[in-house]
Structures are given as structure tokens and as C-alpha cells.
Amino acid sequence: MSLDAEFANRHNFSAGPGVLPEKVLNQLSAAILEVPDVGLSLLGISHRSEWFKAVVDECCQQIRTLMGLDEDWAILLLQGGATQQFSQVPEHFLRGHTQPADYLCTGYWSSKSLPPARLCGPMRCLWDGACEGFSCLPEPSLAWNPRAPYLHYISNETVEGLQFGFVPGLDEVPRVCDMSSDFLSRPVDASKFSLIYAHAQKNLGPAGVTVVLVRRSWLQGKGRHLPDYLQYEAQIKANSILNTPPVLAIYTVLLVLRWLRHDVGGLQAMAQINARKAAILYSALAHGADQIQVHANKGCRSQMNVAFRFGNPTLQQRFLGEAHAAGLHGLEGHRSIGGVRVSLYNAMTIQSVQDLSDFITDFFQNS
Ligand SMILES: Cc1ncc(COP(=O)(O)O)c(C=O)c1O
Structure with missing residues (x-):
């Protein structure tokens, strides 16, 4: 696998078919x-x-x-x-x-x-x-x-x-x-x-x-x-x-x-990793509360799929375009509700979620 392909696979936030562990690939x-x-x-x-x-x-x-x-x-x-x-x-x-x-x-x-x-x-x-x-x-x-x-x-x-x-x-x-x-x-x-x-x-x-x-x-x-x-x-x-x-x-x-x-070490260990990834992402999104809205109410938000939308559709298009150019893939929301969707399935690494969250934080700061 070339370095580029490895990077793209690791940063595939698609809702499914989704990312698989590099070792498995x-x-x-x-x-x-x-x-x-x-x-x-x-x-x-x-x-x-x-x-x-x-x-x-x-x-x-x-x-x-x-x-x-x-x-x-x-x-x-x-x-x-x-x-x-x-x-x-x-x-x-x-x-x-x-x-x-x-x-x-x-x-x-x-x-x-x-x-x-x-x-x-x-x-x-x-x-x-x-x-x-x-x-x-x-x-x-x-x-x-x-x-x-x-x-x-x-x-x-x-x-x-x-x-x-x-x-x-x-x-x-x-x-x-x-x-x-x-x-x-x-x-x-x-x-x-x-x-x-x-x-x-x-x-x-x-x-x-x-x-x-x-x-x-x-x-x-x-x-x-x-x-x-x-x-x-x-x-x-x-x-x-x-x-x-x-x-x-x-x-x-x-x-x-x-x-x-x-x-990974089984389901308990997997759950801890998944909770960590979701916490990183939701906390990055909280910094953009004036620009985006998370689709799900607090209390029932998913640790696997995070759907949100920008108040300004032009800004949303820019976000998706810049994310794609930065090698962050599969972020478009489902055709029924649009917006942005980040999927954090088991094989998505904490580092990749951190990379996306840093990108999101920078985007909020610069727009
Ligand atoms: C929760 C859930 N149920 C059912 C389906 C439909 O699955 P399939 O395309 O395998 O029939 C999906 C598709 O993504 C799903 O997310």
C-alpha cells in the first residue's frame, strides 16, 4: 500500500462500507x-x-x-x-x-x-x-x-x-x-x-x-x-x-x-476507545456552536455516527471541499438530511479522529 493510500484509508469517515483495520487490509x-x-x-x-x-x-x-x-x-x-x-x-x-x-x-x-x-x-x-x-x-x-x-x-x-x-x-x-x-x-x-x-x-x-x-x-x-x-x-x-x-x-x-x-482486547476495551474518540470529536464540535448544529439532542448522541450541519450552506460546502482536499474522506451527510456526518467505527483510530478534530477546530477559528 502506498503512503497516500494508507493515509486515505485511515481517514475514511464513511458511514458504510466503512474503514477497516490496516492490519486486516x-x-x-x-x-x-x-x-x-x-x-x-x-x-x-x-x-x-x-x-x-x-x-x-x-x-x-x-x-x-x-x-x-x-x-x-x-x-x-x-x-x-x-x-x-x-x-x-x-x-x-x-x-x-x-x-x-x-x-x-x-x-x-x-x-x-x-x-x-x-x-x-x-x-x-x-x-x-x-x-x-x-x-x-x-x-x-x-x-x-x-x-x-x-x-x-x-x-x-x-x-x-x-x-x-x-x-x-x-x-x-x-x-x-x-x-x-x-x-x-x-x-x-x-x-x-x-x-x-x-x-x-x-x-x-x-x-x-x-x-x-x-x-x-x-x-x-x-x-x-x-x-x-x-x-x-x-x-x-x-x-x-x-x-x-x-x-x-x-x-x-x-x-x-x-x-x-x-x-484490541475485546468489547470492554473497544468501548473505551470508542468513548474516547466520540469525546474528542464532540468537544471539537462544541467550539463551533455558533456555526453548526449537531442533529441529535444531547443525551442520545451516537458514538458511532455524528451528524451535524452548518447554519450557512456555503460555509458547509467550503468545509466539505477543504476537508476532502486535506485527505479527510466520507464526510458528506446522508442524502435524506444532508449536512456532514462523521462515522467513528471500531477501526477508526484515535489519532485519525484527533486529526479530523484539529481540522474542524482550525476551520471554526478561520471562518
Ligand atoms: C442501522 C441500519 N439498518 C439497516 C440498513 C440497511 O442495510 P443493508 O444495505 O445492508 O440492507 C442500514 C444501512 O446502512 C443501517 O445503517
Whole structure:
């Protein structure tokens, strides 16, 4: 990798696909030519080989260890992105029910999760932040339905930069959570959940694979009306190798999981690093309070995605242009709300966040 490429990769603040650890990029580029111990290019190894079965097994084992999951949890590596889970979850756990599932609508992505659920059965949107422009999250006490088949919510709204600091809902109602943009960024009390899903392209690897964690005791034969490919049970039976899986994406996930466990030191250590990065950035932004506004209200601001906008659109354009020229990439806000968005995924280093924060502070001072 040239020095320029290294610099650009380190300063990639994109919301996803996002930055990956430099060590992983180096291992991956070597594996594309030749996987150690196999002698073949990663791109030409059969998904039916013993080597690949071991890769899938180790991925699952690493996730189990990192998150402290017991054997009731099945761990799947699926395709179709988080979007497929918006349908696959209600197809398994809502179809045929008379009680509505509870959904929280806290931002752009959770609003996408509602229509597929409505197609499968009764659901109600228990809380909707749209009229507040998705700038805040609900309080813990809502009129939860104790008979709901499940509660669905998104722990981190990637577009607006909102993150739950508590686990919403009732313990007697199964919780389903889309953790796509904060998966493995902090410890999670898995005992509170029945199903967790997260696509890879934020904290885990490249696009193409989605991790689904599901309790076997909750699943119990559900979803048998679905074709095999869409059935969690059939995927569990096939060990996530029901058809041709994305070998490159899954191998990259394994390299990232090894990095997270052995180089970073696990989820507690990762959470401390992520808290430090967010503190550096938010404190730089506080110096520009007369020029910018952070999208999320204090108290629900995300440590993974920080969305803000300048009061003056011309100044914002200048900021984005100068940042790009300085080698700071991926800062444009999502097309639905515009502005600026900084993503601080696991692989983003404290030094790179400091570099961006220094740039922001200089910009505020000189404009
Ligand atoms: C929280 C969240 N959920 C769902 C999605 C949609 O994911 P995919 O493109 O993998 O279907 C995204 C996309 O960024 C997201 O951030």
C-alpha cells in the first residue's frame, strides 16, 4: 500500500462500507494472492472446502466468545443485508399472530423496517420521532404491550446519529434489535435479546454478509412456510453454507474478529476507545456552536455516527471541499438530511479522529 493510500484509508469517515483495520487490509491483500496454509487465492477457494467450514466455525466461535453467548444462541452468516432481516424477522415471528408487534421508529433506517412487517401481520409503531425530525429517542417508559410477539428497534440510527444508552422494552417480550451500525462496538447484555442482526459493512468487514444471532428456544420450528433459503432453521442446519456464501466477506469478518479480540482486547476495551474518540470529536464540535448544529439532542448522541450541519450552506460546502482536499474522506451527510456526518467505527483510530478534530477546530477559528 502506498503512503497516500494508507493515509486515505485511515481517514475514511464513511458511514458504510466503512474503514477497516490496516492490519486486516494487509492480511486480506496477501490472501487474495494466496491464503496461508492453503496455497490458493482467497477468490478461488471452494465454499465446500474444509478450510472454509473452519472459517465459518471460527467466526461463530469468536462472536460467541466476544459477546458471551451461550449455546441457546445460533449464529448465522447470511446474505441480503440488514434489509432482508426487515422481512425475514416478521416472516418468522409475526405471521399468524393476532397481537401486534411493537416497533420503534427512531430514524431513517427504522422507518424502513415498518412496511415489510405490515405485510406479514399486525404491528404498531409505538413511538415515532419523525415529527421531531428524528433528533431524539424515546424515554424508557412507554406503553409497551406485554403480549406483543416481539419489540423491534434499532440500537444506533446511522443517518441521524442517535444511539440508545439503555435497552428499551419489557423483559417478558422478546427483543429484536438491528445493531448494524454499533455491533461489537461495546458490550451488550445478550440476556435481554432474542434476536440480534447486523450487516458487516460498518464494524465487521465488507458488504455481503449479515450476522444474525437468534435464540433456538424462541425459533422452535417457526418459519417453515418459507423457502429454505429464507428459513433460519434451514440456515442453521446448513451451518450458513446453504448456497454459495460470500467467501471473501466472511474471511474478512474473521480477520476483523481476531483483531478485535487479540489486538484490541475485546468489547470492554473497544468501548473505551470508542468513548474516547466520540469525546474528542464532540468537544471539537462544541467550539463551533455558533456555526453548526449537531442533529441529535444531547443525551442520545451516537458514538458511532455524528451528524451535524452548518447554519450557512456555503460555509458547509467550503468545509466539505477543504476537508476532502486535506485527505479527510466520507464526510458528506446522508442524502435524506444532508449536512456532514462523521462515522467513528471500531477501526477508526484515535489519532485519525484527533486529526479530523484539529481540522474542524482550525476551520471554526478561520471562518
Ligand atoms: C442501522 C441500519 N439498518 C439497516 C440498513 C440497511 O442495510 P443493508 O444495505 O445492508 O440492507 C442500514 C444501512 O446502512 C443501517 O445503517
